[in-house]
Amino acid sequence: MVSSMILLETARRALSVNQRALDTVGHNMANASTPGYSRQEVILTASEPTKAGVGLLVGTGVKLADIRRHFDAFLDAQLRAHSSQLAFNLSMQDALQQVEIFLGEPSEAGVMSSLERFWVALNDLAQHPESMATRALVRESAGTAATIISRAALDLRALRQDIEETLRARVAEVNGLAKEIAEFNYQITSSRARGHSTNDLEDKRDLLVDRLAELTGARATVGPQGDVRVSLSGIALVDSHASHPISLARDTGGDLRVAREGMEAFLQLGGAMGGLLRADQDLAGRTLRALDTLAAGIVDGFNRVHAAGYGLDGSTGTAFFVMAGGAATLRLSDVVMDGETGLRAIAAASTPVTGDSENARRLAGLKENLPVGGFTGWDEYWRNVVAGVGVTGAEVNRSAMVGRLLVKEIENRRDSVRGVSLDEEVTNLVRFQHAYAAAARLATAADELLDVIINRLGLVGR
């Protein structure tokens, strides 16, 4: 026998379930722009029917089966892989733009132009070895070239320091993220054990995993308890409830590396941090070494030829450039810098004779003869360095452009699965609102039925 109260119960359930559904719509709408939020959907199902006589079952209304979180683990993994690749290239691109500015090529303000002006001045000196004006021009142009080279070297050093500081900050951020993710893992596993929904916790945790992957290129795998393991080429940064801090180190060559604390092996970092490490070594570091090589070649070559010649004052064996500790310290020697006396000391002559400008000609000839870094002549070497930066840069720019498009497409695909569509939510709002109103009407109807039974039944003959 079916209880006459069942209709009221059905109405009550419908009201309550639709209320939950409206809550979920509201939750979705409120979080439409929340980063990392996955849309939730109420899964409704008909509740268990009740017996209404032999072989007859009557429905008892609706029940809330689940509140499902929409996500696609495959797209998540793809997005993490591609955003970490993009972050790598963007880090490189940042450094590249600065390196290119420091080099100042191709322009009138670059290393090449300054060396060309120096060469022109040496040619003029070969024409007029006795002219103080020409000598002043040689000193001035050589000084400018030395300043431009040392300025670029100093800027590159500063860039490397900058990169190191950024890396330090990133290491701290990664350690913080790993710790937070481990804490979320704990909350998620314990909530699940108690049978609670973990949708919002998972969203928040996955957002942190996204950021961690973007920074380091790490991969994440979800375990059966809903906890996540984050690892870099097999080395875990987060393993369920435990996190492992990383730290900045240097290898034997003096290059920056990152290692997990307590482990010997260096991590193979990707992502933004991997990009910073590569920018430090391949862009800033390599260009700085190239400047050092160029400066060393110039100092050696010029000083050798210059010392063999004679100044107007008959002086010989004079050093023209001095450098103590890399291109950043390149400058003219004190002897040459010393006013009028310094100008006379510039060794244009190969013999102690006024009109002899043979040595100036030899100094100018170094443009084609100077051995620098395996090249003959500074032009060829320097062009090669600039080409190296340009080729790396072009590759990085191209990859960054492609990466941006890819990440956008995957983000769109992921959003298509888990993003909130306001139009959809508004439609659901109307739908559940109507269902709620109908359920209320149902309750009224049940009330009226009961009213008949309770208040009007059994009054015959009264």
Place this chain on the structure above:
Amino acid sequence: MRVTSNILARNLLHNIESKAVRVMTLQDQLASGRRIQRPSQDPSGTVSAMRLGTALVEIDQYLKNLTDARGWLDAAEHALFGTINALHRASELAVQGATGSLTASDRQALAVEVDQLLLAVMDLANTRHGDNYLFSGHRTDIKPFPSPESYQGDQGAILRDVGPGAVMLQVNISGDRAFGASLAALAGLAERLRTNDTVGIQESLGHVQAALDSTLARLADVGGRMQRAEFLETRLHEVKTGVAAVRTNMVDVDMAEVLVHLRAQEAAYQAALGAGARFLSLSLLDYLR
């Protein structure tokens, strides 16, 4: 595919951004007039631009060196011409002086004229080019012939680089090789005319002739070098025109082309902005009560 509001917003931002970048690149090109701002935009173009730029600087310098070299050679040629004229006159005077009908005082008069010729040649040998003595080798601050017989200069060669790959040109000749014989021959002739040494005059005539020959040879040498300088100059001018044309194509922006592209990109940019303004504001909410 489900399209969410985030997808619309993301696509819009991406479109606007990529178009803005293109507009900015073109504006950079237009403002600077240079096609390549940074090596990564075109690595091989950058290297070519640098190489061609260097080549132009070199060519200009070699042309300057050649102009200077021609100045030296011009001055040397002028001095040698003067010497040849003087030697011609001297040989006429020697022939005259060797004639038997002349008296000792006639020969004295001839000697005076030869002395003048000697002084003229000495002046030529002491020619200055700017502040430098032309014929004293490297010792350009020392007068090469304070007296006819003592050369004060050295044999130093003054060279100019006049082309890539150590192409050199010597711009001077040493004074004793250019004028030594002439000065000695003139001094000897004057002396013998003065001392009325008719036999010696014959001998001096021979010396003058020999000096004339050797001076002509020097002149031919200088002339040859000048021809080489002219040839190199013409060649460098040709190369320069070629290099400058290639460099312009490589480095400079074609203004008309960039302006047309800029217009097109601006229109695309505006379209992206317009599309965003229209779609983003659409919502089902506008149509529900």
